Amino acid sequence: MLTAFLVFFPLAAALLLHFAKGAAARALALGAALLEFAVAVFAAITYVRSGPASLDFNLNWIPSAGITFHLGIDGLSLCLVLLTTVLVPIILLTAFRHEEYENPGAFYALVLFMQTGLLGVFTALDAFVFYFFWEVALIPIYFLAGAWSRHERRIQITFKFFLYTIIGSLFMLAGFVYLYMQTGPAAGSLAAHSSDLQAFYNLKLGASTQAWLFWLIFAAFAVKMPIFPFHTWQPDTYTESPAPATMLLSGIMLKMGIYGCLRWLLPVVPLGVSQWQQLVMVLAIIGIVYGAIIAIRQDDMKKLIAYSSLSHVGLMIAGVFSLKAIGLQGAVVQMLAHGVNVVGMFLVADAIERRTGTRSLADLGGLTRRTPLLSVCFLVMLLSTVALPLTGGFVGEFLLLEGVYEFNAWAGAVAGLTIIFSAVYLLRMYQRAMLGPESAYSDTITDLSGAELLMFVPLIVLVFWLGLFPGTFLHLSEPVTSQILTVVGR
Amino acid sequence: MLPLVLLSVFGIVNLFLGFLRSNRVLMPFVLVVLALVFGLNLLDWNHAGSITGLFDSPYISQMLTVDNYSVAFSGIVLLTALVLLPFSRSYVAAGEPNLAEYYSLLLFSLVGAIMMVSYNHLIMLFVGIEILSISMYCLAGSDKRNVRSNEAALKYFLQGAFATGILLFGMALLYGATGTFQLSELAAAIAAPANQTLQPMLYVGVLMMVIGIGFKVSAAPFHFWTPDVYEGTPTFFTAFMSTVVKTAGFAAFLKLLVVALPAASPVWLPTIAAMCVLTLLLGNIGAAVQSSAKRMLAYSSVSHAGYLLLGLVAGQGKLSGPAAQGIFFYSLAYSIATVAAFGVLKLVADQRQREDYAGLAGLGRTNPLLAFVLTVAMLSLGGIPLTGGFFGKFFIFTAVAPVNIWLVVFAVVMSMVGIYYYLRPVIAMYLRPAEPGVPQTPIVVDSFQSITLVILAALTLILGILPGFLSGLL
Secondary structure: OHHHHHHHHHHHHHHHHHHOOHHHHHHHHHHHHHHHHHHHHHHHHHHHHHOHHHHOEEEEEEHHHOEEEEEOOOHHHHHHHHHHHHHHHHHHHHHHHOOOOOOHHHHHHHHHHHHHHHHHHHHEOEHHHHHHHHHHHHHHHHHHHHHOOOOOOHHHHHHHHHHHHHHHHHHHHHHHHHHHHHOOOOOOOOOOOOOEHHHHHHOOOOHHHHHHHHHHHHHHHHHHOOOOOOOOOHHHHHHHOOHHHHHHHHHHHHHHHHHHHHHHHOOOOHHHHHHHHHHHHHHHHHHHHHHHHHHHOOOEHHHHHHHHHHHHHHHHHHHHHOOOHHHHHHHHHHHHHHHHHHHHHHHHHHHHHHHHOOOEOOOOOOOHHHOHHHHHHHHHHHHHHHOOOOOHHHHHHHHHHHHHHHHOHHHHHHHHHHHHHHHHHHHHHHHHHHOOOOOOOOOOOOOOOHHHHHHHHHHHHHHHHHHHOOHHHHHHHHHHHHHHHHHHHO | OHHHHHHHHHHHHHHHHHHHOOHHHHHHHHHHHHHHHHHHHHHOOOOOOOOOOOOOOOEOOOOEOOOHHHHHHHHHHHHHHHHHHHHHHHHHHHOOOOHHHHHHHHHHHHHHHHHHHHEOEHHHHHHHHHHHHHHHHHHHOOOOOOHHHHHHHHHHHHHHHHHHHHHHHHHHHHHHHHOOOEHHHHHHHHHOHHHHHHHHHHHHHHHHHHHHHHHHOOOOOOOOHHHHHHHHOOHHHHHHHHHHHHHHHHHHHHHHHHHHOHHHHHHHHHHHHHHHHHHHHHHHHHHHOOOEHHHHHHHHHHHHHHHHHHHHHOOOOOOOOHHHHHHHHHHHHHHHHHHHHHHHHHHHHHHHOOOEHHHHOOHHHHOHHHHHHHHHHHHHHHOOOOOHHHHHHHHHHHHHOOOOHHHHHHHHHHHHHHHHHHHHHHHHHHOOOOOOOOOOOOOOOOHHHHHHHHHHHHHHHHHHHOOHHHHOOO
């Protein structure tokens, strides 16, 4: 019951927002998001005290087809639920900063609507419920990215994004339908088939069937993450969307893909995974190097972060597909760390853009003098992204590289370049924007206000928490990742 | 039976009400009649038409039967007519002199539709189709002073009459081969070993019937009339045509194929499958290249005929189970979304004088409600989750998957094309800047229409979120 409340509460708040205006709408949206975070913490406490069984929610959804509305929270889900509920208030606060948005109430409502979709994806334990929420998450982000963007090519960019992701997910749906047709009836059900996650895990399909099923299901995840060469929608969409939408896309939505691989791909078609493992590894590593090299050449801060995100995601995919316990664990920590880092980086880029009206590194420079707080926040986020020890990024990337190295030493070596590359392009960005020769904005720029600083505080706390005590989260996800590997290894 | 009787009687009463020379009473009257008939129809659920005690099914020498199947599909067509009615407000406001006739024709056409879903005898099927079609021919030309409307009526009538001839010829051949019009007797006669020598006659008859009904439901390659007729017909009647005719047509189609002709499936199954592929292809590609929203909806209705044809492929010799269920749910979701889409489009077209995508520009700002309802309708027609259209497709696809997986794969690919053109009105409403010629004043919507639109959007979302309550009916 708690899980269902957790998933649907933001939606209810979004509907209520229809009746609120101005400051009341802000208060309602933020209040709902904070309450949602409290509920997530409560769910975490419940989980630690009494295990996942107490968070199971199972309702007959379409009895004649054997489809149940099955939600549940285990360690892996919990990590992502916490990430989502922490980031959404920060994203809403970012949206509050943008006074120029038309019809802001609708914007906040869509962010909360999106949260329902995301939480549904992270807690679904039935294939069609998973697919349902997967698409539910797409509708609000399409409008967030398109309707509030001021870029002239926004229609083409968001259209491309929508079409790419929906085509990917239709392939996944086709795969799920095929799997569903292979299942037997669930215990105590009148329907001939079942779409429960466990029923999918219990299927033992032939290797040749799994080989093509793998691509049907992986298509959706590959586009969402995105993995090279399915990434072409990503840089433009990240760059031209309004800042809060970019944060949702990069901070949370991207994790849907990796989470999907862990929960709905590896254990469902293990033989397919082992057949295509090497190809995916190669694509992931190409993505790492490719994203990094392009990032080095960027002038637009948002675009630079977008390509850096592409590079970092490549490493996460490589870690997942190494099929090593340490790689999977690293992916979990890095999902959290990357979520925090990338939202922090976009927050910085947005703060600078709001003050100066530009994101071009060529126009910026010498900003540190008037903005000590912003510089510090920027630096912390940047160093965590570069994976400096003591930060969350370090733990995640170290574990991931360890996993990739165990898979293949050469792959590990090439993937390790990610750390060097990201140091190159991120420090270059910091140097061009904050240090260096003075620019037109050096004297007029204002530092972070107290309220803005407050948005960075939870992010910075999380960066160090993940860096110093990763055990909190590793401990949560360990049973799940080892269970996944048992299913894969069988 | 009571719905049929009441619709006919009140249809005639309504004609006399037309003498009052006041349009005010007509709409409330028709609304009450439709609500009453809709309610009475639902009472027949699980009672085989005998709930009132006046009539017992089957009727008229066993030529009509009321069972759950017919009640379900009659329910859809009556509901569609009911929720469509508010959008005829502009006729009332404009003082349309022939409104009573229009409404009566609508009521009579519903009689035809209900006969089509409850027939048990090919004569009744034919009579039902004709009652429905002839009303539609008249209504297509109801905008007398408009050349396009006249063209639509003439095209529809000429081609429709031709198709009717083919249908009738098919029935005659079928009768020649089997000696009966009764559905169950037909099935027995076709399966009987004694009749095997008459197979050529039988098969030609079956094919001609498939072609005749295929024309009525605008299945390719018999769909060429659809875009022109839909575009020329006044929008209110286009909406009626693309929902009621299609729902009744497919209910009749499924009944014919699975009750009367299961033994002839070697001839109709590949035909239907080929028509399905062709319809999906031509409908979707045709819709993707349109610049008029109304014409896009016309082609999209062709493509939806393709998905429904897909459902026919899964018919397994009975009027219940996944195939019937899928077609029922799909027709319902499709009808509701189509009425919503045409309703919004009609309001926009009446007040902005534009039927293309550009005419929708800025609607998200000027009329958030209209924009929201049209968005929900488009998402539903596109088959995106959270809307009824998704589960319509889902039920049909899962029903067909065990029979023919490649057809399903093709249909999934085609629905990707569908998303492309269903998104275009949404983009026009929310993202595109207004063109110079398009007025940006809010569109006037009276409260009755607003409430109807809200109900339609809510129904679509309910079907998409809680499909369980309707999914086990048949």
